[in-house]
Amino acid sequence: MKSQDTPFVGGPLDGRVLPVLLGPTGHPPRTYRIPVPDPAGGPPTVLVYRRAEAGRGGALGLHQGWRYEFDPEGAAGRRPRLRWPRPRRRPGATPGGAPEAADE
Numbered sequence: 001m002k003s004q005d006t007p008f009v010g011g012p013l014d015g016r017v018l019p020v021l022l023g024p025t026g027h028p029p030r031t032y033r034i035p036v037p038d039p040a041g042g043p044p045t046v047l048v049y050r051r052a053e054a055g056r057g058g059a060l061g062l063h064q065g066w067r068y069e070f071d072p073e074g075a076a077g078r079r080p081r082l083r084w085p086r087p088r089r090r091p092g093a094t095p096g097g098a099p100e101a102a103d104e
Helices: none
Strands: 003-009 017-021 031-036 045-053 066-070
Antiparallel strands (some): 003 017
């Protein structure tokens, strides 16, 4: 597996550079979750970092790499995004727009 040294910004890991495994496309994962054990023996706290572009440089504006930024809201702050959003159906609506037999 290939890894890349990736900087972390914000939160408890601010300023650290950790090796992150790259996926099959050569990019690190979009979110990086770090479980931190509770000293009292309770459930672990999960720190969530989101991938962001490290910047663009030079005259051509080429991609400089990735970094992770701390997300204090964590997983509860964002909903999964559909790639091709479909229109929401109203209750009782039928496909094709024809009225149902019970509606007449």
